[in-house]
Amino acid sequence: MSTLLDPAFLRRLARLRVVARRRFAGSAGGARRSLRRGASAEFADHRPYFAGDDVRRIDWNAYARLEELVLRLYVAEEELTLYLLLDTSRSLALGTPPKFDVARRIAAALGYLGLTGSERVAVVPFAGALGRGLPPARGARRVGALLRHLDALTPSGETDLARAVEQFLAGAPRPGVVAVISDLLDPGGYERALDRLAAARHEPVLFHVLDAEELAPTPGGDLVLVDAERGTRVEVTLDARAIAAYRARLDAFLAGVRGYAKRRGFAYVLAGGDVPFEEALLAWLRSDG
Amino acid sequence: MTWLSPLSLLWAGLLVPLVALYVLKRRRQAREVGSTLLWALALRDLRAESPFRRLLPQVALALQALALVAGAVALARPVGAGDAPAGALLAVVIDTSASMAASAAPATPGAVTRLAEAVEAVRALARGLPTGGTMTLVEAGPDAAVLTAPTRDRGALERALAAVRVRGAGADLGEAVALAAERVRGAPGGARIVVFTDAAGEGAQVLDGGRVPVEVRRVGVGGAAADNTGIVAVDVRPREGAESPDRAEIFVRLARFASRSAELYVTASVEGGGVVASRKVTISRDGRASIVMAADLPPDAAGRGALVRVSLSRSGRAVDAGAEDALALDDRVVVPGPGARRLPVFLVGPTPEPVERALRADPGVELFATSLAALAREASAEPLDGLVVYTGETPAQAPPGDSLVLAPTGAAVFGAPLGPEVQRPRLVRWEEGDPRLRFVALGEVRVAAARTVRGGLPALIAADVGAVAAVQQRPAGETTILAFDPSRSDWPARASFVVFLRNVVERARSRRAAGGVAPGRCGEPLRIPAAEGATVEVETPGGAALRAVARGGLALVPVGAEAGVYGVRVGERRTFALRNLLDERESDVRPRARFERGSAGGVVRAVAQREATAELWPYLVGGLLLLLVLEALWATRAGAT
Numbered sequence: 031m032s033t034l035l036d037p038a039f040l041r042r043l044a045r046l047r048v049v050a051r052r053r054f055a056g057s058a059g060g061a062r063r064s065l066r067r068g069a070s071a072e073f074a075d076h077r078p079y080f081a082g083d084d085v086r087r088i089d090w091n092a093y094a095r096l097e098e099l100v101l102r103l104y105v106a107e108e109e110l111t112l113y114l115l116l117d118t119s120r121s122l123a124l125g126t127p128p129k130f131d132v133a134r135r136i137a138a139a140l141g142y143l144g145l146t147g148s149e150r151v152a153v154v155p156f157a158g159a160l161g162r163g164l165p166p167a168r169g170a171r172r173v174g175a176l177l178r179h180l181d182a183l184t185p186s187g188e189t190d191l192a193r194a195v196e197q198f199l200a201g202a203p204r205p206g207v208v209a210v211i212s213d214l215l216d217p218g219g220y221e222r223a224l225d226r227l228a229a230a231r232h233e234p235v236l237f238h239v240l241d242a243e244e245l246a247p248t249p250g251g252d253l254v255l256v257d258a259e260r261g262t263r264v265e266v267t268l269d270a271r272a273i274a275a276y277r278a279r280l281d282a283f284l285a286g287v288r289g290y291a292k293r294r295g296f297a298y299v300l301a302g303g304d305v306p307f308e309e310a311l312l313a314w315l316r317s318d319g
Numbered sequence: 320m321t322w323l324s325p326l327s328l329l330w331a332g333l334l335v336p337l338v339a340l341y342v343l344k345r346r347r348q349a350r351e352v353g354s355t356l357l358w359a360l361a362l363r364d365l366r367a368e369s370p371f372r373r374l375l376p377q378v379a380l381a382l383q384a385l386a387l388v389a390g391a392v393a394l395a396r397p398v399g400a401g402d403a404p405a406g407a408l409l410a411v412v413i414d415t416s417a418s419m420a421a422s423a424a425p426a427t428p429g430a431v432t433r434l435a436e437a438v439e440a441v442r443a444l445a446r447g448l449p450t451g452g453t454m455t456l457v458e459a460g461p462d463a464a465v466l467t468a469p470t471r472d473r474g475a476l477e478r479a480l481a482a483v484r485v486r487g488a489g490a491d492l493g494e495a496v497a498l499a500a501e502r503v504r505g506a507p508g509g510a511r512i513v514v515f516t517d518a519a520g521e522g523a524q525v526l527d528g529g530r531v532p533v534e535v536r537r538v539g540v541g542g543a544a545a546d547n548t549g550i551v552a553v554d555v556r557p558r559e560g561a562e563s564p565d566r567a568e569i570f571v572r573l574a575r576f577a578s579r580s581a582e583l584y585v586t587a588s589v590e591g592g593g594v595v596a597s598r599k600v601t602i603s604r605d606g607r608a609s610i611v612m613a614a615d616l617p618p619d620a621a622g623r624g625a626l627v628r629v630s631l632s633r634s635g636r637a638v639d640a641g642a643e644d645a646l647a648l649d650d651r652v653v654v655p656g657p658g659a660r661r662l663p664v665f666l667v668g669p670t671p672e673p674v675e676r677a678l679r680a681d682p683g684v685e686l687f688a689t690s691l692a693a694l695a696r697e698a699s700a701e702p703l704d705g706l707v708v709y710t711g712e713t714p715a716q717a718p719p720g721d722s723l724v725l726a727p728t729g730a731a732v733f734g735a736p737l738g739p740e741v742q743r744p745r746l747v748r749w750e751e752g753d754p755r756l757r758f759v760a761l762g763e764v765r766v767a768a769a770r771t772v773r774g775g776l777p778a779l780i781a782a783d784v785g786a787v788a789a790v791q792q793r794p795a796g797e798t799t800i801l802a803f804d805p806s807r808s809d810w811p812a813r814a815s816f817v818v819f820l821r822n823v824v825e826r827a828r829s830r831r832a833a834g835g836v837a838p839g840r841c842g843e844p845l846r847i848p849a850a851e852g853a854t855v856e857v858e859t860p861g862g863a864a865l866r867a868v869a870r871g872g873l874a875l876v877p878v879g880a881e882a883g884v885y886g887v888r889v890g891e892r893r894t895f896a897l898r899n900l901l902d903e904r905e906s907d908v909r910p911r912a913r914f915e916r917g918s919a920g921g922v923v924r925a926v927a928q929r930e931a932t933a934e935l936w937p938y939l940v941g942g943l944l945l946l947l948v949l950e951a952l953w954a955t956r957a958g959a960t
Contacts (some may be wrong), residue, residue, distance in 0.1 A: 043809060051699065073855060121353035124352065124353050129353070157586055169363055169677070213353055213354075215353050215354035215356060217354075217356060241353070244352070250348075250350070251348070252346075252347045252348070253347055253348055253350045254347040254348070254349050254350070254354075255349075255350055255351075255352045255355050255358055256349050256350065256351050257352065257353075257354055257355040258351050258352060258353055258354075259353075260355075262355050262359075263349075263355070264355045264358045264359050264362065265347055266358060266362050272361070272362055275361040276357060276358060276361040277364070278361065279357045279360050279361040283357060284818075296442070297392060312702075
């Protein structure tokens with residue numbers, strides 16, 4: 031029944047790690063760099079001086095040339111925390127294969143890569159609110175626990191991304207990369223929640239999981255579509271005209287998500303359909319590396 | 320164009336559900352999706368909550384609607400376009416005999432009678448008259464009568480139809496068809512005659528429309544609906560030598576026309592009083608039953624007999640409920656009781672000895688010998704309340720009341736001319752159905768000489784030279800003319816002679832007991848003697864009020880076929896008239912007549928007005944329509960996927 035712990039899946043994770051290392055060798059030295067600026071010896075950038083800043087970090091050479099006080103910023107060599115914000119709402123249960131399986135595999139792959147690197151990985155399931163998660167942990171020994179935890183999750187409830195993020199941030203988590211794995215089919219929208227994450231100095235990464243039928247519906251006569259989470263019903267005759275109208279709306283929706291992510295500098299990966307989860311993951315690594 | 324089955328047009332009502340199938344939204348298959356957000360945005364037009372959608376022109380709907388309408392029209396059986404071309408003249412003959420009062424259901428107040436069914440069919444014909452077509456209505460009752468001249472005025476036709484009533488016993492369809500043919504002969508656009516009848520007549524009936532085709536449409540087609548039991552004869556006579564002077568015997572004869580036997584109650588009651596006798600009778604299928612009941616029936620102070628109501632019922636308690644069969648008209652009969660026991664009989668002239676002897680032998684008769692002159696004086700003072708027997712000479716004018724004329728010597732009797740005396744006439748025919756000749760046979764009677772009665776009077780006894788006995792009916796009485804001397808024949812030596820005289824006396828006694836108005840058959844107009852210009856008011860057994868003005872000493876009041884006592888008021892004088900069916904042929908309401916075409920070669924086509932079993936095609940078309948509806952249901956509900 032479980033597909034996360036079977037040997038075939040584990041072999042696919044290991045192969046993914048090899049592929050990832052080979053493809054991105056030299057860029058991160060086997061570990062991801064933090065986007066946060068820190069106090070290591072590696073110079074990163076300057077920024078204007080503000081009252082209260084550590085005066086030891088003022089770049090006096092630059093002041094001599096520019097007559098302006100600027101601070102020297104260094105790459106922080108702190109350990110990275112990867113939060114897997116996994117959507118477990120009822121809508122994820124649909125699809126062929128179920129979107130939830132795709133989402134879990136993405137989460138498992140991300141976690142595997144993080145734990146086998148030098149990063150701390152936490153699992154934060156959510157639907158209408160946060161579910162029981164897996165606290166941040168580090169080390170390859172934790173892969174088994176991670177996979178078992180993901181395997182035990184079941185989709186249910188309504189999506190409320192904004193509320194889940196608020197609850198997540200209420201725990202004052204250490205800033206890190208937040209992989210939001212969801213279908214983003216939230217009537218409340220996704221923008222406010224992601225903005226809140228960014229404001230809290232997290233780095234959101236969007237894994238948008240959709241089913242092939244959602245991406246390209248097939249004609250099906252007279253149907254009444256029932257919302258899996260809210261039970262609302264929409265009567266529709268699935269002819270070419272209706273499908274074209276839906277596709278137009280879907281394209282606008284996807285373009286909106288993609289444009290939003292680009293404007294905010296968030297990574298965005300569309301997963302699902304016929305695309306294997308590895309492709310989605312590598313697409314993200316490619317964009318990030 | 321008319322419709323033989325206009326109710327079938329109701330099939331066209333299926334258009335409503337048919338269109339509804341196209342207007343109503345289809346039943347949809349539910350499918351769960353992650354979210355309906357995008358769908359709701361994309362398909363705003365599907366968010367409407369109305370259960371209907373716009374009716375779009377669709378070939379399938381148009382075809383189905385056309386098929387539905389065509390099927391409904393076919394089921395309505397349109398006729399007339401071929402039979403009645405434009406400008407055609409349609410003559411409709413309606414049978415108004417008593418059997419047309421039979422109903423398809425057991426006779427109840429709300430049951431539809433055959434006449435009502437026929438009238439409704441005629442209305443349908445009138446509605447379907449072609450452009451320029453006209454219709455004339457002819458009633459086939461005891462006499463044929465034209466109800467309307469050829470007209471296309473619906474109002475006039477409707478008024479004529481509203482006045483159609485069951486007229487009573489007998490319907491001369493042949494005469495009515497001949498009359499109708501006469502009215503439509505030479506119509507420029509062709510003509511035809513349609514006869515509506517229940518065919519409850521006897522044997523073959525010749526319908527001679529000449530060159531005009533005749534179509535007979537039978538009404539009242541049904542199985543058990545024709546079951547009927549009726550009272551076909553009633554007689555009330557005093558029981559001589561009984562312990563009570565008012566004791567009478569009520570003779571009742573029943574006839575049943577059905578395929579199974581029945582158990583009925585025959586109840587005699589005095590009009591305005593209570594039950595005086597009752598008897599339970601089991602009558603076999605197609606059988607006859609005669610019963611005699613005894614009762615005390617005292618006359619009133621004026622010597623008139625009590626009115627005796629004899630009724631049939633299923634229950635001994637509900638005596639007025641009727642026999643609950645096809646015809647209610649023959650379930651009730653009202654007859655006068657014996658009245659004063661002794662009837663005055665006035666002998667005028669040299670009464671033959673056998674006649675006097677026979678009359679004298681009747682204990683209910685009181686004989687008075689008188690003369691023409693004395694009689695004239697008596698009659699001028701007050702009409703004689705009895706029977707007058709004239710021998711030889713008769714007065715010029717008939718006095719009120721009943722009379723018997725024997726061997727008249729004048730040139731005429733009360734206006735009826737007489738022929739010369741003929742020697743040894745041979746009696747060839749006599750009216751066995753006439754009440755005067757009941758139980759009378761004249762086959763061996765020899766008459767020495769007789770005169771013939773002329774003037775068109777109905778013959779009572781016919782000889783080879785003509786009528787030698789006849790009956791003259793008048794409003795105020797009737798006269799039986801025996802145009803030969805009985806003593807110059809061998810008739811007095813036979814018992815039938817005494818029976819004949821007794822019958823004549825009994826008839827006079829009945830008339831006297833009936834108040835002076837001659838009893839008649841159902842539907843027969845009331846002929847009420849009254850002074851010129853006097854107003855006569857009549858109350859029917861059902862309570863309706865009628866009014867007529869007397870002309871020529873007689874008020875003629877047409878009445879419907881309603882059996883019972885008609886109350887009559889002429890000035891201050893109150894009397895009554897009786898109408899009963901008492902006709903075995905009319906009580907048999909089963910269709911049994913055969914219709915034959917006349918010698919002129921006209922076509923007679925007999926069809927049932929409502930043939931429930933022969934026409935299978937409406938069911939087939941109905942099945943096709945049902946299939947059509949199912950196809951539409953499938954195409955619009957399930958076939959969309």
